[in-house]
Amino acid sequence: MTEEIIIAGFGGQGVLSMGKILAYSGVMQEQEVSWMPSYGPEMRGGTANVTVIISDERISSPTLKKYDTAILLNQQSMDKFEETVKPGGLLLYDPNGITRHPKRTDITIYKVEAAAEAAKMRAPKTFNMVVLGAYLKIKPIVKMENVNKGLKKSLPERHHHMIPMNEDAIRQGEKIVELVQEV
């Protein structure tokens, strides 16, 4: 199994940390992982993206042009990365703030109202965990118990009291993810 994922959105949406939790979950189940962020001045309030690869084998290139899955969380990311999903691959997005919805017909598309859900839960910072839950519902590549371990490892100790809240958000994401189109 090799899963090549791009996660993209605004800086501050928790794109990088979502990727990190996913990658750590992979480590917890003894898989190979890589997490490759965009970095630099563009991150100041601008767009952020991260390529996460989880595999049973040694990972070759940590940067890619085509992905099995794209998780796209703002319009700029949709414009930039919709085309990079492999035919038959998966695109997951949050329609909040999206004015041009995905057009591809050769990929599976899901949406998750994560921003709205996180606002409803009065925990806007768990937005990225709602998205993670949605993704893991569609592709359960890492076990929930390992996600919990991943959360513990990637959050600093002083934030550990927030883990249950994050787990709730993941479960909520699993519930509300909606299929848009299947191939």
Added chain:
Amino acid sequence: MKELRLMKGNEAMAEAMIRAGYDGYFGYPITPQSEVMEYLQAERPMERTGMVVLQAESEVASINMLYGGAGSGKNVVTSSSSPGISLMQEGLSYIAGAELPCLVINVQRGGPGLGDIQPAQADYFQAVKGGGHGDYKLIVIAPASVQESSDFVKLALELSNKYRNPVMILTDGAIGQMMEKVELFPQQPRWTIEEIREKKPWATFGKPADGERRIITSLDLLPEKLEAHNTHLQEKYRTIEKNEVRYEEIMCEDAEYIFVAYGLASRICQKTIQLLREKGIKVGIIRPITLYPFPKDILKSYASKVNGFFVVEMNAGQMVEDVQLAVECKEKVSFYGRTGGVLPTPEEVMEAFEKSFK
């Protein structure tokens, strides 16, 4: 128990400095490697091992702090990125001349000049051919993963002391910034005073009551004496060339073409050779791990067996010259590179290869 962590290359190198038992780190912030000092400061290395961490006022100062620290027998390290490494060249020449062991890490970014902060490999010539003035060599090691970033920090401590020679880890912004799984090696003790006394009798940490005073210098005003010193250095470099060549062969057994790439470029090429092998084209990779000493012999040994070599670098063509020298023009050597911090994609490398060897 294995100690597995998900870490950035920069963080893994910092953690490895503490664990390998380095005595001191001296550096100046520069992207994309600032996490090294940030991680060290957060870890309180003085409390963990007694390791000193100091933010210098410039890279000129950092490298000269290494000169002082290494001359006094301590195991010292600095890290920087391309523009800062350029500033260190004078100091490196002195350190190499005075034969002091230390580690300098270059997390390369796009150049020339201030360039940008994206990953590049454009400092290859500077690293392997000298960089500063005079006939000298650094031992240059190029990690291709976060795991190797950690392991090579420890290896550098051994090699630099074994040969009394500065070692450079030549990595790049991508390996510095990316996170991978890393198995941390166990904590090594820092050298005791007795060990320093025994292994570095030349070091200046106070004249022994019963012995001669010691002098660290790169100055020799008599040409014959300086030539003798140079001859000694060259002999040492030949020994290093004999003993310390490191490389990895990936899918070379049945290969008809050999890719040559190091560091991140070699990772990108691994994807390319997968794509090519799916098309039935038999390709392999030789990945130099030591860039100096360069793995000449293995390349030469393939020269008669394969149909060509394809060198991929994140620069305008530097290591390719060493590959050409190694194969003595017996075989076609082609090149593909991207510059300025642009990463080649596996697909475009494949296209370039196919164009070259049509």
Added chain:
Amino acid sequence: MYTELIKPENLVYTKTKVMTDKELSYCPGCGHGTAHRIIMEVIEEMGIQGETIGVAPVGCSVLAYEFMNIDVQQAAHGRAPALATAIKRLWPEKYVFTYQGDGDLAAIGTAETIHACNRGENIVIVFINNGIYGMTGGQMAPTTLPNMKSSTSPYGRDETEMGHPLKMTELVANLPGVYYVTRQAVHKPSHVRKAKKAIRKAFENTAKKTGVSFVEIVSNCNSGWKMRPTDANQWMEDNMFPYYPLGDIKVDGLFVNK
């Protein structure tokens, strides 16, 4: 109803032409933009746009040449005073200034700063002291306050280990080559007006060939300090100003008695 307001005769303020139309790359609330503007306004008011050469540092203001509509050279980190020295010596009738952050001027470029000042180069040095390395993401600067947290002093600047905040401005004031030394701020209109007067004086001085005019601007870095812009300004008043008191230090070659 707004047509009344936008009549040319009602115009009370407009952006100086000596700033380009390029959108500033600074974080909202950052002092760099205001500092740029007042220097450019002075250049406009003195009518010296064609006579002025700026030297940009490495730091957040590395892109100053994008915003300043004058000739600018972009120096290597810390070396701006060396470039300015040569430019001014080769073009003695021109106005030459450097614009430098605290890392650039007071860490890596300390030697260049001190020696340009000591030689009494006829240049203006504008020194933006925000107590941190803004550009590289908030590392400790030589000017970082005692106990202040930064990414390379995560438990606060421990003066016994990391040295004391460097008062570069007081230091260079002691050099006979330095003719005018003042410390200003730009976070409030009244301060902006004073700072602009100081910049004007500095530029006028250099024409008199009396030596270096050194204008420090104590500024903020809300990103590096990890604060909201308004909180950052308050924090600056409460913490930076006591350590780096505003006002003239040396005027017309003479120390100001306080």
